[in-house]
Amino acid sequence: MAQVLVVDDSSTVRNEVSEFLKSNGLTVSVAVDGRDGLAKLKSDAAIRLVVSDVNMPNMDGLTMAEKIRGELNNAAVNIIMLTTENSPAMKERGKAAGIKGWIVKPFNGPAVLATFKKLLA
Template identity: 40%
Template sequence: MSKTVLIVDDSESIRDLVEMTLENAGYTVIKSFDGEDATYKLNTSRPVDLIITDLNMPNLDGIDFIKNVRANEKYSTVPILLLTTESQAIKKEKAKEVGATGWIVKPFVREKLIAIVKKVIR
C-alpha cells in the first residue's frame, strides 16, 4: 500500500504543488489548509505516515499544530517536516523542541522534496 502524506499549508498553490509532486512519486496525499483542520483530518482520515506543515498559518499555527500531533498517542512518532521560508533559527529550534523531524525550505525543487520524503519514510 502506498504511504500517505498530510500536507498542511494555507496556500492553495503550494498544497497543490506538493500534492502533484508526491502523487507522481507514488504517495497518497491528504491536503489541509490550517492546523485546526489538519488536527481534525488526522483524527478522522486514514493513518498518515508523514506530515509536512507550514509554520505561519491562520487559526492554529505550525508550532501549536505540532504540539497537538505529538500529544496524540497515535501520532507521537510520525515524522513531521516543516515547509517554510522561515530562515530564522529560533523558529526552527522551537519547532524541533516541540517535535519536528526536519525541514524543507521554500522555494524547493520537486526532486529534492521527493528525495527528502523518501529519506524520512522508508
C-alpha cells in the same frame, strides 16, 4: 487512506506539493491550516508524514506539531516544516516539538523526494 498530509493555507503551495508527491506514487491528503491538519490526522491513521507551513490562520504549523505530539500523543508521524521562516528560535521550537526537518520555500520536490520516501519507509 493517505500516506502524506500537506498542510498549507496557500492553495498554490498545497497543489504544487501534493501533485508532485502524487505523481511520484504517494497518496496525499491536504489541509488548509493547523486546525484542519489535526482533524485530518485524527481521522486517518495511515498518515505517516506531515509536510506543513508554519504561518497559517486559525492554527500555525508549530502549534499543530506540538498538539500532534502532546494532545494526540502521536510520536510515530514524521513532521517536516516547509516555510519561508528561517529564524533559529522557530527552528528550536520545531526541534522541541519533534520536527524531523525544516525546508525553506520554494519547494524543490526532486531534492526532497528521497528523504520523504525514507521517512515513509
